[in-house]
Every structure is written in structure tokens, then in C-alpha cells.
Amino acid sequence: MKCDRALPCIEAFADGELSVWRRMAIRRHLATCAACAARFLEARSLQARIRAEAPRFAAPESLRAKVMAMPGGSPAPAARYAPVHRWQWVAVGAMLGCAITVVTWFAGNAALDRRENTDIASAAVAAHVRATLAKQLIQVASSDQHTVKPWLSSRLDYSPPVRDFAAEGFPLVGARIEDLDGHPVATLVYRYREHNVDVFVRPEWLRAGAAEPRTLRGFHVLRAEGQGMDWLVVTDAGGEAIAPLLQRLAEGDATR
Amino acid sequence: MSGHSRFEGEVLPHLDAAYNLARWLTRNPQDAEDVVQDACVRALRYVESLRSGEARAWFLTIVRNAFYDWVSRNRPGEVLSDSEDALDGAVDFAAVDPEQNAVRRSDARVLADALAALPLQFREAIVLRELEELSYREIASVVGVPVGTIMSRLARGRAMLRLTPSLQAVHDVVETRRRS
Numbered sequence: 001m002k003c004d005r006a007l008p009c010i011e012a013f014a015d016g017e018l019s020v021w022r023r024m025a026i027r028r029h030l031a032t033c034a035a036c037a038a039r040f041l042e043a044r045s046l047q048a049r050i051r052a053e054a055p056r057f058a059a060p061e062s063l064r065a066k067v068m069a070m071p072g073g074s075p076a077p078a079a080r081y082a083p084v085h086r087w088q089w090v091a092v093g094a095m096l097g098c099a100i101t102v103v104t105w106f107a108g109n110a111a112l113d114r115r116e117n118t119d120i121a122s123a124a125v126a127a128h129v130r131a132t133l134a135k136q137l138i139q140v141a142s143s144d145q146h147t148v149k150p151w152l153s154s155r156l157d158y159s160p161p162v163r164d165f166a167a168e169g170f171p172l173v174g175a176r177i178e179d180l181d182g183h184p185v186a187t188l189v190y191r192y193r194e195h196n197v198d199v200f201v202r203p204e205w206l207r208a209g210a211a212e213p214r215t216l217r218g219f220h221v222l223r224a225e226g227q228g229m230d231w232l233v234v235t236d237a238g239g240e241a242i243a244p245l246l247q248r249l250a251e252g253d254a255t256r
Numbered sequence: 257m258s259g260h261s262r263f264e265g266e267v268l269p270h271l272d273a274a275y276n277l278a279r280w281l282t283r284n285p286q287d288a289e290d291v292v293q294d295a296c297v298r299a300l301r302y303v304e305s306l307r308s309g310e311a312r313a314w315f316l317t318i319v320r321n322a323f324y325d326w327v328s329r330n331r332p333g334e335v336l337s338d339s340e341d342a343l344d345g346a347v348d349f350a351a352v353d354p355e356q357n358a359v360r361r362s363d364a365r366v367l368a369d370a371l372a373a374l375p376l377q378f379r380e381a382i383v384l385r386e387l388e389e390l391s392y393r394e395i396a397s398v399v400g401v402p403v404g405t406i407m408s409r410l411a412r413g414r415a416m417l418r419l420t421p422s423l424q425a426v427h428d429v430v431e432t433r434r435r436s
Contacts, residue, residue: 011407011410011411011414015385015390015392017391018292026394041415042418043414046414046417047386049366050368050371050382050387050417051387053365053367053368054367054368054371054383054386054387055365055368056276056387057272057276057279057280057285057288058272058275058276059272059275059292060273060285060289061276062289063271063275063289063293064271066293067271068268068295069299070300072297096304154339176340244389
């Protein structure tokens with residue numbers, strides 16, 4: 001999708017008014033186009049400001065009392081509405097049809113989200129395995145976040161938070177760029193004892209569906225959101241041992 | 257079910273929504289009460305035509321109609337023309353209460369004032385969307401125009417809001433990033 005087709009849809013996307021297909025297409029486009037992504041963030045922030053700052057006025061009690069005291073409406077002539085009953089079963093049928101459509105729609109949506117989710121997890125595991133086998137785990141070797149962060153920022157259209165957690169037992173050893181699902185993604189490499197830990201960091205709007213931990217081909221895949229990013233951790237170390245790292249990554253400086 | 261109990265059971269729960277819409281359209285608490293009262297009289301009269309499950313959009317449609325009748329009686333200048341081009345850039349800052357104007361320097365008021373100053377067509381679309389959280393389709397049915405028209409009114413209303421001074425800074429950042 002090009003910008004000229006994406007731009008008119010960005011507000012509808014922010015309003016949650018697009019079909020699942022259009023939504024996916026826009027999501028893809030936002031991941032690759034900084035200008036449209038900025039438009040999207042701008043739309044979201046205006047929305048948030050309107051909702052936070054423009055008051056929603058509540059009806060005063062005096063008005064409520066006046067309205068309650070109004071005399072009743074005129075009774076409708078019964079004959080005019082009698083024929084409606086004959087068609088009620090049609091309405092019920094139509095409603096049932098609608099309900100089925102809606103359920104199918106949501107089920108399909110959930111299935112798509114789930115597939116996208118599994119796809120991204122297996123893509124991450126595949127990237128981890130590929131890099132390990134080829135001994136190309138690290139493209140920039142440094143434990144200094146002020147070296148790693150600019151290296152990543154200069155190669156991506158977003159700038160992921162980078163921090164060293166040596167004190168907690170997770171020293172930062174470097175980073176590389178991986179291609180996940182057609183998008184370049186920042187990959188931070190940490191060590192935990194003898195294990196390598198890959199952390200894939202993507203802007204949040206690429207994320208879809210729930211973040212449940214899973215094991216693929218013997219690797220643990222954990223996932224969290226925080227600091228406007230989607231964090232995906234792949235490692236052969238035990239999932240529970242890695243959980244504190246994921247938590248620290250996602251929460252940022254909040255607890256410092 | 258009698259008309260009055262249907263009105264109480266299905267319509268009255270949306271009194272806050274009705275008042276909020278009327279309050280943003282009239283920009284005045286007393287006028288908003290008058291409009292809502294008139295709308296309630298109409299709603300009671302026509303409550304038999306209400307299909308269940310649509311009470312909110314149905315009632316807001318009546319409130320909106322009551323407002324347009326009220327405005328043509330009391331402020332005939334306000335609804336200038338149906339031509340949207342005539343409204344281009346016509347942000348009516350003068351319409352904001354001058355007393356409010358003097359004290360509104362606090363940041364939180366700036367956006368509320370800018371919304372209150374938008375021309376009617378854009379103001380009603382944004383209030384229904386952002387404050388009442390109606391879908392495009394529901395807004396279109398309340399306003400009585402196609403969904404596409406609602407989308408373009410929302411887009412233009414929001415563009416006008418972005419021109420509010422304190423929001424301008426955000427917009428500038430976006431423009432700079434877009435050009436680079």
C-alpha cells in the first residue's frame with residue numbers, strides 16, 4: 001500500500017472503523033512509513049485530548065425532574081401495529097442471521113490475529129536459530145546503550161529503548177537488525193549465564209492479539225508491551241528465569 | 257407497555273447523552289435544557305415508532321432536530337448555509353463567551369473552547385464521535401447524511417482543531433518529520 005491510499009484511511013483506522021483486511025494493510029504500511037505513522041500518532045493524540053479535555057456534560061437534576069413529571073404519551077391505535085406481529089418471525093430470522101455473521105466475523109478476526117501472532121513468534125524463533133547457526137548473532141558488539149541505540153536508530157524508522165541489565169544478571173552484549181514478517185526489527189542481544197537471549201523490539205501498533213508465553217522448537221517465546229513498544233523475547237534459557245528481564249524491559253524507567 | 261413507561265425505560269437512560277449534545281450545540285446550559293425538554297415532548301409523542309435497541313441514536317436524532325428548530329427560531333444567523341464550502345475555515349472564535357475567553361488561558365480550556373468554536377456541522381460530528389462514541393454509521397443516521405459525508409466532516413473538524421495554538425506545536429513536529 002502506498003501513502004496516497006493509506007492517508008485517507010488513517011483516521012478511520014484510529015477510529016476503529018476499518019474492516020479487518022484494511023486494518024491489516026494499514027498496520028503493515030504504518031510499520032514501514034514514518035510519515036504515516038506520525039499521522040496516526042497525531043490522530044490518536046488529538047482523540048485522547050478531546051476525550052480528556054472536552055467535558056461531557058451531565059443532565060442537571062432539575063431537568064431530570066421536569067422530564068419525569070411530563071404527562072404520558074398518547075396511546076397508539078392498536079390496529080396500526082397488528083400486522084407487524086405476522087412479520088415478527090422474519091425479524092427473528094434476520095436477527096439470527098446477523099448474529100451468526102457477527103460471531104463468524106469475530107471468530108475470523110481472532111483466528112487472523114492468532115495466526116499473525118504465531119507467525120511472528122515462529123519468525124522470531126527462525127531468526128534466532130539462523131543467527132545462532134551462522135554465528136551472526138551480533139552486528140554491533142557493545143554493552144554501552146549509547147553505542148547500541150544510535151546504531152539501531154540510524155538503520156530503522158523508529159528508535160527502541162536500549163538498556164544494560166548487567167546488575168540484574170542480564171548483560172547487554174550487542175544488537176542486530178532482523179527481518180520479521182517483512183519489516184526490519186531491532187534485535188537486542190543479552191546474555192543470561194551461558195544462554196543467548198534475543199529481544200525483538202517493534203513499535204506497538206504492529207502488535208496483534210494476546211501475549212501468551214509459548215514454546216516453539218524448544219525455544220521459549222515471551223512477549224510484553226511497554227514504553228510504546230512490543231517486546232518479544234526468544235531464548236533457550238528457562239522461561240521463568242527470563243521473565244524478570246522482560247519485565248524490566250517493558251516497564252522502562254518507571255521503577256527506578 | 258404504555259408510552260410513558262417505554263419512554264422511562266428506554267429513552268430516559270440517555271438523558272445525559274441528550275443533554276451533552278444539546279449543551280455543545282447551544283453552548284449554553286439554559287438553552288440546552290430547553291432543547292432537551294422539547295426533545296422529550298417529541299420523544300414521548302413518537303415513542304411508539306422507536307425500535308428496541310436503537311433508543312440512543314433515535315433520541316439523539318430527535319434532540320438534534322429539536323436543536324435545529326430552536327436555532328432557526330432564536331439564532332437564525334448561525335446556520336448560514338448547507339454549502340460546506342461556505343464554512344471553509346470559518347472558525348467562529350467570536351462565538352465563545354467573552355468572559356470565558358478572559359479566564360481560559362489554562363491549557364485544559366483551550367481545546368474545549370476550540371471545539372465549542374467549530375462550525376455546527378463539524379462540532380456535532382466530533383461531539384457524537386468522541387464524547388458519545390457513536391459509530392460512523394450511527395452518526396450518519398442521526399445527522400441524516402451518508403457515512404462518507406460524516407467522514408469528511410470529522411476529518412475537517414479535526415484539522416481545524418489541530419490549528420488551535422497549543423496543538424499547533426504537535427502538528428509542526430509531524431510536518432517536519434513528514435518532510436524529512
